[in-house]
Amino acid sequence: MIIQDELHLLLGPLGSAVSLYECAIDQLCSRKDTKGNVIRPKIISSTATTRNTSLQIRALYDRKVSIFPKNGTDYDDSFFAFYKRFKNEGDTDWTYVAKRKYMGVLPTGRTQMTTQIRLAAILFVHRALFEQRNYELISDKDFIKAADYYYTVISYFNSLKEVGKTDAQFYQEFTKYTRRLYKRVLRFSHMHECLYVYNDHFRKSELTGRLTGEEAVKELADAQNRKWDPQMRLPYQDEDNKWQRAKLPADMVLATNMISVGLDVSRFNTIIMNSMPRNIAEYIQASSRVAREKEGLVITLHSPFNQRDVSHFEKFREFHEKLYYYVEPISITPFSPKSVERFLPLYLAAIIRQKYSGLGNRKDASNINDSLSTKIKDELKSYFKERTDRSDTLPMQEAAILTRGMLNVIINQIDLNIGIWLDAANRMGQNLVYYITKYGRRNPNEVSLFASPEDFEGDMPTDKWLVPNALRVIEPESVIHVIR
Secondary structure (H helix, E strand, O other): OEEEEOOHOOHHHHHHHHHHHHHHHHHHHHHEEEOOOEEEEEOOOOOOOOOHHHHHHHHOOOOOOOOOOOOOOEEEEEOEEOOEEEOOOOOOOOEOOOOOOOEEEEEOOOOHHHHHHHHHHHHHHHHHHHHHHHHHHHHOOHHHHHHHOOOEEEEEEEEEEHHHHHHHHHHHHHHHOOOOOOHHOOHHHHHHHHHHHHHOOOOOOOOOOOOOOHHHHHHHHHHHHOOOOHHOOOEEEOOOOOOEOOOOOOOOEOOOHHHHHOOOOOOEEEEEEEOOOOOOOHHHHOOOOEEEEEEEEEEEEOOOHHHHHHHHOOOOOHHHHOHHHOOOOOOOOOOOOOHHHHHHHHHHHHHHHHHHHOOOOOHHHHHOOOOHHHHHHHHHHHOOOOOOHHHHHHOOHHHOOHHOOOOOOHHHHHHHHHHHHHHHHHHHHHHOOOOOOOOOOOOOEEEEEOOOOOOOOOOOOOOOOOOOOOOOOOOOOOOOOOOO
16 A cells, blocks of 8 residues: 655656656556456545646556545535534524634735735734733743744745845844834833844744755754743743753744645744745645644735736635635646656666666666566566556546557657666676765776766766656746737
């Protein structure tokens, strides 16, 4: 059994790459029973945001989709789950409970950056306002927990360029406007000014692709574990009576789509969405990072210079009432000539090293010969021919995923790559390896069969297999603007 979470992420170039890789997994996990029938693995996938699921499942796994749980008799009650609701005495209708509230903002006469600064300042000042109005509860556990829930603001961006702009202005414009707004609203109440408006007490964090894996893990752990505590806002004594520096959680977390999946932090309950993401599924996933445990607020800051943003703002309520209805269909083309040319070597590297004895280790690349190469080509071609035969019996849209023309492209690429391998083995002999190791001692005469596409600019080598180091190494997507 194979379990795949977050199925909606496997789309576009990444989905095409994963589809070919899944061909290898499907072959390696299949077996024959006593009657010679092929028993394929069961695959269970989950997602909250998807459309044309049958096409996506067919392209990825060559399976028929079966959705669970099935729709119930009522739209709000599927028997397995139902919307939380309540009814007060005397009411005739139920009131549904929503933990997440969406608020749309469209600036006029101000830039989006200026509006973002002012929104963040309002949220920052409200923390001080909340403490002032509940000052007698400053040591109460429930108050501390409530204050911590809304202390940190996530600011979500669609590109690293926008992250850089905000990052550069955080300790200048953001804090400056927060001080200005604080003095308008609170003046000098309870000495809060020194705790809420000066740069020494402001902290920002980041969860973006600019971080390394180790840095991202550290930042996430810090966001989860460092909580707001009024006793730790100034230097304090620990249990051993040693003085420690003040500890405060981040005031703002600069984030990109890195946070869209797998981030489940109960402290995050406020987010500013800076412009609409390119697809609705991303908007749903990113905004769902807040209100995981308590009520949360999503402020969508639309760009007045983006027609798509303006359109969403004009129909803000209607759009959010049917949010999942607007999720876009997913496109995957795993067997297009470009996809096969780019990702078939990855499939070949995975299936050959796992399936055929004597070819698994790094130095076994030289073990290939004419008879073994013929056997490999025949078996791999047979798999794709059988899949094409199954594709011919499917409905038109699903059948178009793998056609006879695409099969010919796959067969030609298998012949080409196995030929490159066989030719390299004949020329290099025992010096041929799959890849050059970066660790330990190695033979300086070794020559690798694999090469990573990101290591080359311009023309790619024709005597190597271009095998990406990761499925995330994909070509950038092209954006088409329709003028007329």
